[in-house]
Amino acid sequence: MHEQHQILYKHRFVEGIKGIDVYRNHGGYEAFRKALTMTPEAIIDEVKLSGLRGRGGAGFPTHIKWASVPKNTDQEHYLIINADEGEPGTAKDRDLMNNLPHLLVEGCLIGMLAIRARKCYIYIRGEYAEPWQNVQRAINEAYRAGFIGKNVLGSGMDFDVYTHLGAGSYECGEESALISSLMGERGMPRLKAPSAPLYTVSGAWQKPTPVNNVETIATVVPIINMGGAEYAKIGYGSPRSRGTKLTSISGHVKKPGVYEITLGTPMREVIYDIAGGIRDGHTLKTYIPGGSSTGFMMPEPLDYPMDYEGVVTAGAMLGLGSGGLIVMDETTPIVPVTKRLVDFYHHESCGKCTPCREGLNWLAKIYDRILAGGGRPQDLDLIWDICDNVRGKSFCGLGEGAIVPVMTSIKYFRDEYMSYIKSGRDLVMV
């Protein structure tokens, strides 16, 4: 079995690591001290060397995002952290915020240095009361210890870190919708580059506001500590997928949980060794590699490297995703599960663009009808056609993600649909 590097979670199980004293006894805030002696360019260079890519789902290189923030401007900059984890199957940022809140806070401080920001907003989804309390407590402790506040560590710089609670909206995890929500609006997406300026140039409040995921920003801490080049040595797969990925494994496995997995570890090892394999007496039917929007995948191939590139070569439509691996055994009825996801995306669609609003509405109705026994032979073509009209045509990623589980379920489990259509019954439950 491949060695699993514990970079972020090195001290995850240390008693009291939530508190600033224990965190500092384990090297906490040393990376920030080091970063204070570096220029913003040097910090970005280390992150570039590390090969760090966004851990929230899109996999965008962090250094490019940061380097695109204008340097010679009098405008205030803000760093925004996306802690609106809502992708079904994903529970890793919650685990990080609950157990290592200071790692997040320290990452925010380094991120602010890198982009010359002095204020940081952590947008936490409304349901996450406990993570919010943990993070807020950590922020308060960091203020008291002088890592946040006025003239931090004698640097002459003032820093502020705020938490901002959402109120129940999946769409707000989309970075431009998150910006709208942070500004007190409905969580609807905004026009993106190239039709509009990058958010790193003109985002929230028309100021430069890059948005980073919780895990991404926390990963900057070990990168500064160990050096980007050293971090880039970690990984078993693609040269473009370096480091580790927090992955929440759920479903029909013996050891579900949140694990720090070295990128490039074979998917078979992830499911059968790290997660302990399928529960006794059952077999793997399908799995979703990184949150529901990445769609269903089949038990073969399974020996590919779990990283940004590997998942795509294995046939995933939307890549590695957010790190929410959902494993399903043969008892799983695919049509009702897919319907559940369709209903979810339909409910969460913000209504801004027609393909997503109408497409998901019709999909939900068709699934209702099929499950009620009114399926027609032409329904699968109809569903496919609707998906085709959402794909590539919706305003933001929600619509794009919504149709992936639908399309993959039809691709791989056509017989289960046909059973409903022919006899009104589920192949699995009968």
Place this chain on the structure above:
Amino acid sequence: MPRFTSETKARIDEIAGRYPDRRSALLPALWVAQEVYDGWLPEEAMQEVADHLGMSRAEVEGVASYYTMYNKEPVGRHHIEICQNISCMILGSDDLIHHCEHRLGVGSGETTDDGMFTLSRVECLGACSNAPAVQIGATYHENVTKERLDTIIEQLKSAPSEVAHPAQAKMPEQGQF
């Protein structure tokens, strides 16, 4: 009768000071209002928020109606929210929901006659590795079974109501040191 006291307003003002503009405090202000108005947002609550932030009530309602956690109707003393999304579903959340509906004698989205419990189906709570998950007030319960849910419900009957969300401003030490 307005319920915002000078203290409520000061809390909202403190929050508003964290942002470059005042209207950005709308979401946290609605949390505060929901706390002050016993867990939901009647029209008066939204009017008070609008007045205090210098916005129209239409704007405030437009935003409040977008987000599922702002309750537009009164909720029971305890709000039981059962995750129905994929990881919880394949580990039995539908059974859990039906069990709870039967036990409380209400459908999803309804409140018991005595005003004790509101039951809701909700989307992914982000506790997938410990599915099925149930959120009650601010507390998560994970790996929930029917038996455990029964025990929790019994205990809740004599427990004080937990604010549906501990509003952002409740944390006393935000900001300046």
